[in-house]
């Protein structure tokens with residue numbers, strides 16, 4: 001049974017406030033866009049649709065971090081379309097910029113909580129994109 005307060009379902013606790021999610025996403029993609037290797041990949045795919053992409057990413061992270069359910073989409077399919085332009089090393093670069101952003105904004109416990117989510121998702125996206133059962137190569141993030 002859900003806990004109820006005065007007859008209403010208690011709203012879900014928000015672990016990471018929305019304004020921090022917006023700041024995190026904005027700061028992270030600023031770094032991404034000026035990165036020598038990631039910049040051209042993202043700018044090439046997103047072109048003039050950055051405002052739309054950022055809005056989507058606010059919803060994505062709100063769903064991942066606060067279980068808000070406001071994102072609907074298929075990240076695996078979106079990244080499979082990028083297979084020709086992405087190499088496994090790009091995931092390590094992505095995670096480095098993400099960690100850099102987290103350390104600018106959050107205290108250590110929240111940094112670790114958010115980074116863990118990102119790393120797990122990066123792992124499954126990169127496996128989907130690059131894992132070839134016939135290959136003996138390891139994926140090093």
Ligand code: HEM
Nearest residue numbers: 041042045046060073074075078086090091094118121122
């Ligand atoms: C090498 C690393 C990565 C690259 C180059 C990359 C690139 C991109 C690009 C270019 C798009 C836009 C696709 C489009 O609109 O056509 C996209 C979408 C997205 N990315 Fe990534 N990405 C990377 C890693 C990640 C990671 C680690 C996460 C999550 C932790 C993530 C989450 C998403 C999500 C949620 C979308 C939106 C999917 C949708 O359309 O609903 N990406 N990515």
